[in-house]
Amino acid sequence: MDTRSLTGRGSLDLFILAAIARGDAHGYAIAASLKALGLGDVKGGTLYPALARLEAGGLVVPRWEVGEAGPARKLYALTARGWTGLKDGAEAWRAQVDGAGRLLAEAVDAGAA
Amino acid sequence: MSAADDYLSELRRQLAARYWPTPRVRDAVDEARRHLHETGEAPVDAFGQPADYADALDAAWRPRDRPLPVRVVAAIAVALLAGAAGTLVGGLLAMEGGLEGSVEVPVVQPVALAAACFVPVVITRVRRRSGGTKAFLIAAALIGGVAGVVGGVLQSLGVGLQLSAPLAIVLACTCVLASIGIGALFFGAPWRSRRRAHRSPGGSR
Numbered sequence: 001m002d003t004r005s006l007t008g009r010g011s012l013d014l015f016i017l018a019a020i021a022r023g024d025a026h027g028y029a030i031a032a033s034l035k036a037l038g039l040g041d042v043k044g045g046t047l048y049p050a051l052a053r054l055e056a057g058g059l060v061v062p063r064w065e066v067g068e069a070g071p072a073r074k075l076y077a078l079t080a081r082g083w084t085g086l087k088d089g090a091e092a093w094r095a096q097v098d099g100a101g102r103l104l105a106e107a108v109d110a111g112a113a
Numbered sequence: 114m115s116a117a118d119d120y121l122s123e124l125r126r127q128l129a130a131r132y133w134p135t136p137r138v139r140d141a142v143d144e145a146r147r148h149l150h151e152t153g154e155a156p157v158d159a160f161g162q163p164a165d166y167a168d169a170l171d172a173a174w175r176p177r178d179r180p181l182p183v184r185v186v187a188a189i190a191v192a193l194l195a196g197a198a199g200t201l202v203g204g205l206l207a208m209e210g211g212l213e214g215s216v217e218v219p220v221v222q223p224v225a226l227a228a229a230c231f232v233p234v235v236i237t238r239v240r241r242r243s244g245g246t247k248a249f250l251i252a253a254a255l256i257g258g259v260a261g262v263v264g265g266v267l268q269s270l271g272v273g274l275q276l277s278a279p280l281a282i283v284l285a286c287t288c289v290l291a292s293i294g295i296g297a298l299f300f301g302a303p304w305r306s307r308r309r310a311h312r313s314p315g316g317s318r
Contacts, residue, residue, distance in 0.1 A: 026147070027144060027147075027148055028147075028148055028151045028152060043158075043159060043160070043161075044145065044148045044152075044154070044159040044160045045159065045160040045161040045165070045166050045169060046169075048141070048144060048145070048148070048160075048170065049166075049169035049170050049172065049173045050173070052141075052170055052173035052174055053173040056173055056174050062140075064143075070147065070150045070151070071143055071146045071147045071150055072143060072147065073147050074140065074143070074144045074147070
């Protein structure tokens with residue numbers, strides 16, 4: 001998984017993995033989770049290709065659940081590889097955020113001085 | 114039909130045009146249907162135009178579907194077949210007997226090599242696909258491959274392979290078809306983007 005960037009595909013994949021890690025979830029629930037956490041309004045046209053990418057990479061595994069009403073739902077769960085990817089991605093994310101925080105703090109301090 | 118039904122129908126067609134296996138097409142369409150059911154969003158607002166959405170989904174799977182070694186092997190097969198067809202045509206042009214005569218086939222070994230390259234690859238693909246156009250392309254490839262193998266075996270057994278002119282023409286055409294078919298299967302059909310542009314109903318939405 002690409003974790004080199006704070007934005008874009010790498011971080012979206014990481015956030016989706018994290019949302020799924022909270023419990024098996026279907027696409028719409030994942031989008032709702034990300035939106036509730038202030039991570040943006042991820043449209044279906046972006047979300048489902050990302051889920052397909054993760055499925056193709058073996059990081060998530062789907063299963064179909066027949067609901068009481070409406071069409072069946074496709075639920076996603078993390079695989080062992082997905083958990084590893086999430087852990088590695090989270091570490092990379094923290095390192096990037098720490099670095100960005102230091103950079104911004106130094107810049108602000110320099111401006112204040 | 115509702116706008117959602119129209120959209121999902123077109124999405125199904127777009128994914129099938131990208132040679133997706135039928136179960137995966139069904140999954141993607143069902144998932145989109147469920148999303149629209151839950152959100153109440155307009156299809157194009159949620160997913161974009163069907164062709165664009167199909168492209169995005171296809172890109173998510175494609176690198177896994179067509180790993181580099183498969184592409185390299187397929188490229189070798191295409192090159193060998195194209196070369197074999199060219200040699201056959203050249204042999205026919207140089208032949209003096211017209212359609213009544215026969216030709217020593219100088220292309221048996223390259224065709225056999227091509228068959229050895231692509232038959233297992235194509236068989237792998239057949240298991241994951243269905244549909245008329247795809248079946249035709251695969252059949253063309255398989256026929257070319259089988260012809261090559263048969264020719265190779267005959268030659269290795271010391272059986273001289275004298276082909277009548279009409280049969281040689283058929284074999285040459287099969288090689289060309291097989292080259293086009295294999296090329297389309299593994300490197301993208303050249304007519305695909307044009308067909309997508311014509312068929313997409315998204316533009317009317």
